[in-house]
Amino acid sequence: MEVRRLRRVFQVLVLAVLVAVPLYSQNPIEWAPSRIAMGELPPPRVSRVWGDTWSFSFYGFTVTHPLAALEAMLAAKVVYLPLLAAALLPLAITLLLGRVFCSWICPAGFLLELNQRLGSFLSSRGVRLSLRVADYRYHLLGFALLLSFFFATPVVSAFDLPHVLGREIFYVLTYGAPSYGGLLLLTGVVLLEALAARRIWCRSLCPAGGFLSLLGAKRVVRISKRMERCIFCGECNIACPYGLRPVELGIDKDFNDRTCDNCGLCRDACPTGALYYAVRR
Ligand code: SF4
Ligand code: SF4
Numbered sequence: 354m355e356v357r358r359l360r361r362v363f364q365v366l367v368l369a370v371l372v373a374v375p376l377y378s379q380n381p382i383e384w385a386p387s388r389i390a391m392g393e394l395p396p397p398r399v400s401r402v403w404g405d406t407w408s409f410s411f412y413g414f415t416v417t418h419p420l421a422a423l424e425a426m427l428a429a430k431v432v433y434l435p436l437l438a439a440a441l442l443p444l445a446i447t448l449l450l451g452r453v454f455c456s457w458i459c460p461a462g463f464l465l466e467l468n469q470r471l472g473s474f475l476s477s478r479g480v481r482l483s484l485r486v487a488d489y490r491y492h493l494l495g496f497a498l499l500l501s502f503f504f505a506t507p508v509v510s511a512f513d514l515p516h517v518l519g520r521e522i523f524y525v526l527t528y529g530a531p532s533y534g535g536l537l538l539l540t541g542v543v544l545l546e547a548l549a550a551r552r553i554w555c556r557s558l559c560p561a562g563g564f565l566s567l568l569g570a571k572r573v574v575r576i577s578k579r580m581e582r583c584i585f586c587g588e589c590n591i592a593c594p595y596g597l598r599p600v601e602l603g604i605d606k607d608f609n610d611r612t613c614d615n616c617g618l619c620r621d622a623c624p625t626g627a628l629y630y631a632v633r634r
Pocket of ligand 1 (some may be wrong): 450582583584585587589590599600608622623624625626627628629
């Protein structure tokens with residue numbers, strides 16, 4: 354089975370939750386889908402289900418992005434145990450599976466994956482700018498955490514693309530309009546990727562993705578290769594959205610293991626079944 358199909362199920366489910374949460378949070382007495390369709394939105398109520406991929410709570414069970422927990426505690430300069438507890442599940446998943454959040458859950462990653470079609474279309478019409486950007490994710494992460502600490506305010510959360518997307522969906526479904534800042538950021542990244550460089554945000558700019566790359570560097574599950582099956586066709590290199598070189602797996606160190614998010618696109622593209630998910634003991 355193609356891993357991409359399985360990922361799509363997860364990505365669509367996450368998107369559905371992001372839409373369902375603000376709808377659920379409307380005042381149930383006044384709520385009616387027909388009113389929402391007419392643009393008349395009832396006032397939100399205090400809900401026991403709230404949040405998005407940055408932090409999510411379901412009737413008291415809360416999960417938090419590990420970076421959200423870290424930056425909140427840095428900003429407040431306290432160690433807050435409930436926040437640490439809320440980050441434990443995502444932390445354990447990342448330590449085991451790597452930054453699968455980016456490829457299996459992140460709604461912005463999903464949007465940008467779909468956006469590649471627009472990029473391909475524009476490219477086929479000769480509309481393409483050439484832009485090469487080094488990996489600045491770790492620099493931006495360090496800078497943002499320093500700012501959070503010194504200015505006592507979370508910084509990454511303001512620019513974290515999946516969080517911004519979740520927030521904008523919430524604004525639209527609750528207040529009837531997105532925020533200008535969030536809309537500008539999302540549109541800018543979508544256009545930049547379509548016109549200039551495939552997956553530039555996830556590959557070079559996303560501090561949260563950089564943080565998960567660091568956490569998942571020693572992950573247990575990773576893409577591996579059966580050398581005897583490889584015919585060195587290079588299809589896996591073409592499929593990799595981050596420009597990694599799975600063809601080098603097991604040969605030399607060119608493969609940037611830390612950036613790999615276990616998306617499985619190279620595995621799906623391999624015509625001989627040489628690539629597979631291995632469990633490192
Ligand atoms: S797609 Fe498969 S066979 Fe082709 S180079 Fe990559 S690992 Fe080897
Ligand atoms: S190497 Fe394969 S699994 Fe890793 S990011 Fe690239 S395509 Fe996805």
